[in-house]
Amino acid sequence: xxxxxxxxxxxxxxxxxxxxxxxxxxxxxxxxxxxxxxxxxxxxxxxxxxxxxxxxxxxxxxxxxxxxxxxxxxx
Amino acid sequence: xxxxxxxxxxxxxxxxxxxxxxxxxxxxxxxxxxxxxxxxxxxxxxxxxxxxxxxxxxxxxxxxxxxxxxxxxxxxxxxxxxxxxxxxxxxxxxxxxxxxxxxxxxxxxxxxxxxxxxxxxxxxxxxxxxxxxxxxxxxxxxxxxxxxxxxxxxxxxxxxxxxxxxxxxxxxxxxxxxxxxxxxxxxxxxxxxxxxxxxxxxxxxxxxxxxxxxxxxxxxxxxxxxxxxxxxxxxxxxxxxxxxxxxxxxxxxxxxxxxxxxxxxxxxxxxxxxxxxxxxxxxxxxxxxxxxxxxxxxxxxxxxxxxxxxxxxxxxxxxxxxxxxxxxxxxxxxxxxxxxxxxxxxxxxxxxxxxxxxxxxxxxxxxxxxxxxxxxxxxxxxxxxxxxxxxxxxxxxxxxxxxxxxxxxxxxxxxxxxxxxxxxxxxxxxxxxxxxxxxxxxxxxxxxxxxxxxxxxxxxxxxxxxxxxxxxxxxxxxxxxxxxxxxxxxxxxxxxxxxxxxxxxxxxxxxxxxxxxxxxxxxxxxxxxxxxxxxxxxxxxxxxxxxxxxxxxxxxxxxxxxxxxxxxxxxxxxxxxxxxxxxxxxxxx
Ligand SMILES: Cc1cc2nc3c(=O)[nH]c(=O)nc-3n(C[C@H](O)[C@H](O)[C@H](O)COP(=O)(O)OP(=O)(O)OC[C@H]3O[C@@H](n4cnc5c(N)ncnc54)[C@H](O)[C@@H]3O)c2cc1C
Ligand code: SF4
Ligand code: SF4
Numbered sequence: 001x002x003x004x005x006x007x008x009x010x011x012x013x014x015x016x017x018x019x020x021x022x023x024x025x026x027x028x029x030x031x032x033x034x035x036x037x038x039x040x041x042x043x044x045x046x047x048x049x050x051x052x053x054x055x056x057x058x059x060x061x062x063x064x065x066x067x068x069x070x071x072x073x074x075x
Numbered sequence: 076x077x078x079x080x081x082x083x084x085x086x087x088x089x090x091x092x093x094x095x096x097x098x099x100x101x102x103x104x105x106x107x108x109x110x111x112x113x114x115x116x117x118x119x120x121x122x123x124x125x126x127x128x129x130x131x132x133x134x135x136x137x138x139x140x141x142x143x144x145x146x147x148x149x150x151x152x153x154x155x156x157x158x159x160x161x162x163x164x165x166x167x168x169x170x171x172x173x174x175x176x177x178x179x180x181x182x183x184x185x186x187x188x189x190x191x192x193x194x195x196x197x198x199x200x201x202x203x204x205x206x207x208x209x210x211x212x213x214x215x216x217x218x219x220x221x222x223x224x225x226x227x228x229x230x231x232x233x234x235x236x237x238x239x240x241x242x243x244x245x246x247x248x249x250x251x252x253x254x255x256x257x258x259x260x261x262x263x264x265x266x267x268x269x270x271x272x273x274x275x276x277x278x279x280x281x282x283x284x285x286x287x288x289x290x291x292x293x294x295x296x297x298x299x300x301x302x303x304x305x306x307x308x309x310x311x312x313x314x315x316x317x318x319x320x321x322x323x324x325x326x327x328x329x330x331x332x333x334x335x336x337x338x339x340x341x342x343x344x345x346x347x348x349x350x351x352x353x354x355x356x357x358x359x360x361x362x363x364x365x366x367x368x369x370x371x372x373x374x375x376x377x378x379x380x381x382x383x384x385x386x387x388x389x390x391x392x393x394x395x396x397x398x399x400x401x402x403x404x405x406x407x408x409x410x411x412x413x414x415x416x417x418x419x420x421x422x423x424x425x426x427x428x429x430x431x432x433x434x435x436x437x438x439x440x441x442x443x444x445x446x447x448x449x450x451x452x453x454x455x456x457x458x459x460x461x462x463x464x465x466x467x468x469x470x471x472x473x474x475x476x477x478x479x480x481x482x483x484x485x486x487x488x489x490x491x492x493x494x495x496x497x498x499x500x501x502x503x504x505x506x507x508x509x510x511x512x513x514x515x516x517x518x519x520x521x522x523x524x525x526x527x528x529x530x531x532x533x534x535x536x537x538x539x540x541x542x543x544x545x546x547x548x549x550x551x552x553x554x555x556x557x558x559x560x561x562x563x564x565x566x567x568x569x570x571x572x573x574x575x576x577x578x579x580x581x582x583x584x585x586x587x588x589x590x591x592x593x594x595x596x597x598x599x600x601x602x603x604x605x606x607x608x609x610x611x612x613x614x615x616x617x618x619x620x621x622x623x624x625x626x627x628x629x630x631x632x633x634x635x636x637x638x639x640x641x642x643x644x645x646x647x648x649x650x651x652x653x654x655x656x657x658x659x660x661x662x663x664x
Contacts, residue, residue: 003512031120031129031298032291033238033259033563048563050291053404056124070408073289074328 009072010046011053018065019043026057026066076262076561078505081498084264089115089234090484091477092254092269094241095303097126098466099456099473100275101220106477107273108232112484115267116224116233119240119259119566120298123221126277127296127433127457127466131214131400133337135187136200136465138177138208139170143197146170148204150637155202156360157436157462158592158605159644160316160613163636164443165461168475169468176470177208184219186212198340201358207336213400239265242302242569243500244272244310244452247490251310251452255492255500262508262562264501268492270484271451273476274439275469276303278321278457279577281570283427283532284524285330290517292330294323294426295457300570301577303458304430304439308576312447313440313615315460315630318584319596320428320533321435322364324378327424331402333380338397341389343382345423347375359434361594367425368533368595379420390416427524428532430577433457433465435596440615440630445476448617451487453480506555507568513558516567523550523571527578534600535585543582550575580616580625587627588614607645 012035014026021042027035035057036047044065051071058066069075091107093100096118104114118125139149149170154161177187177195188196188209199205210216224233241256251272256265280295291297308314324345326333335345335357347353347370354366370378382390394416398406414421432438438460445453455472457464464472507513530543554572559565590606591599613630634651635644 028237029121029124031125031296033120033566050297050567052129052291052293052297053402053407054124054129054296055403056129059130059403060124068404068407070329070404070411071287071289071292073287074292074330074408075411 008049010049011051011069011071012046012057013067013069014044014046015065015067016041016043018063020063023062025060025062029056029060031056076508078508079262079264081264081501084266087115087265087267088269089113089267090270091115091480092117092267092272094254094272094274094306095126095276095456096122096235097275097277097456098128098469099476100273101224102470102473103273103275103455103477103480104233105223105229106474107481108229110478110481112232112481114233115269116235117239117241117254117256117267118235118237121237122224122235123217125298128217129296130403131216132210132466133213133334133396133401134207134209135177135467136336137169137206137463138173138195138197138467139206140174140177140195140197140208143195144204144206147637149206151639152201152204153463154635154637154639155642156358159639159642160611160632161436161462162442162633164633165441167636168443169461169464169471172471172474173467176467176474180216180219180470183223185216186210200336200339202356240566240569241267241306242503243496244274244306245492245496246310246449247493249311250450252490253492255497257504257562257565259562259566262565264504266492266497268489270487270489271453271480273453273455273480274303274307274458275454275456275473275476276306276458278429278431278433279304280429280431281574282429282524282577282581283527284521285427286424287328287330290520290524293429294325294330295429295431299457301430301573302570303454304580305573305576307439307447307452307454307458308580308618310449310452311618311620312449312452312454313617313628314438314580315440315613315615316437317430317580317616318588318614319361319436319593320581321431321437322428322533322595323359323426323434324364324367324423325426326380326405326408327377327422329405329408330426331405333421333423334397335380338380338382338393341393342385343380343393345378346381346420347378349375350381353378361435361596363594364425364596365594365598371425378423380423381420382416383418383420387417427528428581430581431457432460432462433469434463436460436462436593444479445472446479451483503572504565504569507557507559507565510556510558511560513556514553516557516559516564516571519553519557520567520571520574522553523575523578526550531578531581531585533595534598536599536601537586540582540586544579544586547575547579547582583625584614584616611645
């Protein structure tokens, strides 16, 4: 069945320049499991728009690559 | 994704299974291990940063510190805040064991605020006693617990798993014997055989839809979707006070605590649009929430947390707490809106509805040993009915459950697991994967939770509640058609079924209690009076084994063990003042 894909502004942004290959800390810590490693780039990214804007991802990142923005609907 | 066969599963054995590695769950595991049990924690997130304490906590809301308050004051305060419908024995445990817990946490490395005489700097927020104890380094709480769980003498007894999510408790002859779930990343099917099961899965926090419309913009950590409530219900346990909703006064849109408990001692307070105080006590109760709602809907609305009158240094100090620990993105939110506490007060609103005994009084029925009505099944923390139990109560009841469960498990037989229940759980977990093009979880969940808002948000009426029940019955069909493509989506789909169960429980309980009580929490517009003659009692619900539907039972309020000055019990049952059968904790002997 054909399905529409819709874009969503996701709150958590990862600075790919800074993100370290092989690290998965933010992905491991997110309570909602909303982050993943992009298999193409090896960098973390937000794979679903599910976020409590709580902050463990940013707090645990060793290189400050994670920015937690407030989800668009609340901003 | 590939759906595993029912027989294609990982099997784990343990003495004590702890569902949820949050506040209560980590403490339960530590104590059960200390009592010699082999413990398995099943956590759907990651124990280090899961649950309400994901980023720590600003303070203890309810510690009874010797010399600062008495257990009797605390029990009386909480009794009054709940219109007298409490089992005081359960509250008494939190009152008498909370201080020992503060000291235990201190020994693990948690810091609590002390004054210049090295005494605990408790603050007064409740109506009469002082129980609020700030934690200057509150962000360390979960780290400290996590470290303790991995320390050398605990590690050998405790297996911590992350991303493992049970969906049902397994029972044999009415006793809890394990659980069944799956790995939310790999999709692996998992069964657990245990001597005892402790449910510590938090509040039903994803029930109402936040006004923002964002599914995860809830007051509670959205991982806590009511999993524990649904699991206890399907295991045959009684739940109680489900009609006594949780509704909190929060920062509008941000939906986090405002937070008067933090700001109060510094001189901050809530005001209406005219700049006047409208509540005499900022302690969260149904009564206060009724006043908040009235104010919001009057020409005096909206309401604000007022800080702008405070000196700059004080505001900086408040920001230092509010913007760093519990919800560290609060500063980001205000920045985005251009709100600076110095020149603008903070607009507040009321939250969506939820079920929670940490803040309100809706949960799984437990006694003072954290036992549910199902042998071998324990409940602790926000999902267990010990009113207004907050963080210290979650720790205390985790501790109590851990000890009792370890002892119970020693002599518990280990029957084979019930294959029919395992098959039913397999169906619950994997069915959406067999229909990947079915409606996706975000749409189904949005629709379900909008109905929750439409029909359950107080004030309630019989007609709206009945329409709610119809809607929730209809949603069974939507849920049966929901589609998922990944194990992650399967997790969200299972959660939608828990939310539906909780919505139905909330609607039916609210319909059953034909009176108004607890301020806004159970305000019935069609029956505005409190009816003490018929309803000074607990309302317990459970699954009717014969019909599969919900059945209700009224439980009398147990005799008080602590006198409540100025409160006359409408049923005239005399107090049993000596706290018989309730063990006094060390500090109070
Ligand atoms: C924003 C906020 C601020 C608060 N502020 C204060 C305060 O200042 N002072 C205070 O005393 N109290 C405060 N509280 C209340 C207090 O934090 C809670 O009462 C307490 O932490 C509840 O503990 P718990 O163990 O029941 O739940 P949690 O600590 O939330 O733990 C529940 C755990 O269960 C897991 N889980 C859920 N479902 C499943 C499943 N199906 N399978 C596996 N795991 C599952 C979750 O991931 C989580 O780890 C606050 C609560 C919130 C939400
Ligand atoms: S803010 Fe919280 S929920 Fe959002 S991605 Fe980071 S850890 Fe996950
Ligand atoms: S924690 Fe930081 S470095 Fe590690 S994967 Fe995430 S963004 Fe990259």
